[in-house]
Amino acid sequence: MAKRLAIITAALAMLMTSGCKWWNQRIIIEHAKSMTGGDPESGKIAIQRFACAGCHVIPGIQSVPGAADKKGPSLEHWFDRQTIAKKLPNTPENLVEWIQQPNEVVSGTQMPNLGVTEQQARDIAAYLYTLR
Ligand code: HEC
Numbered sequence: 001m002a003k004r005l006a007i008i009t010a011a012l013a014m015l016m017t018s019g020c021k022w023w024n025q026r027i028i029i030e031h032a033k034s035m036t037g038g039d040p041e042s043g044k045i046a047i048q049r050f051a052c053a054g055c056h057v058i059p060g061i062q063s064v065p066g067a068a069d070k071k072g073p074s075l076e077h078w079f080d081r082q083t084i085a086k087k088l089p090n091t092p093e094n095l096v097e098w099i100q101q102p103n104e105v106v107s108g109t110q111m112p113n114l115g116v117t118e119q120q121a122r123d124i125a126a127y128l129y130t131l132r
Pocket residue numbers: 047050051052053054055056071072073074075083084085086099106108109110111112114116124
């Protein structure tokens with residue numbers, strides 16, 4: 001009897017932990033959407049299309065095959081970063097601008113303009129803000 005109770009308690013605890021993780025992830029996604037007006041799922045696809053992972057380590061995105069070295073900084077824990085390229089405050093509007101035209105925002109930067117549209121930039125920014 002005691003053993004059965006222990007098993008039930010353990011099962012309940014596991015269920016609650018995974019339930020909370022799922023719920024936390026929903027909150028993170030909704031927050032990222034409202035910050036940027038973008039959609040993280042579409043952002044993930046855009047990040048793959050523009051091969052951002054050829055230059056950056058981005059959690060959840062497969063590395064680009066054949067990319068010799070990562071020229072850009074890692075984008076892990078992007079939500080917690082204070083600045084963009086050490087120059088701009090890390091706000092959603094600055095990030096959306098940066099993704100579209102880094103050269104206009106910070107002259108002489110090594111990150112190229114890739115022809116990202118505003119909506120794509122919002123989606124990408126949404127994905128990056130889910131990285132906690
Ligand atoms: C050819 C290489 C290259 C590609 C492709 C590239 N980046 Fe970058 N990125 C860089 C470099 C280099 C920097 C550092 C720029 C600086 O500090 O002036 C940078 C900086 C950044 C930063 C700021 C990082 C920080 O620590 O402040 C973000 C965010 C970023 N890139 C996002 C993207 C996204 C999103 C894409 C795809 C749309 C992308 N990058 C594609 C090279 C690249």
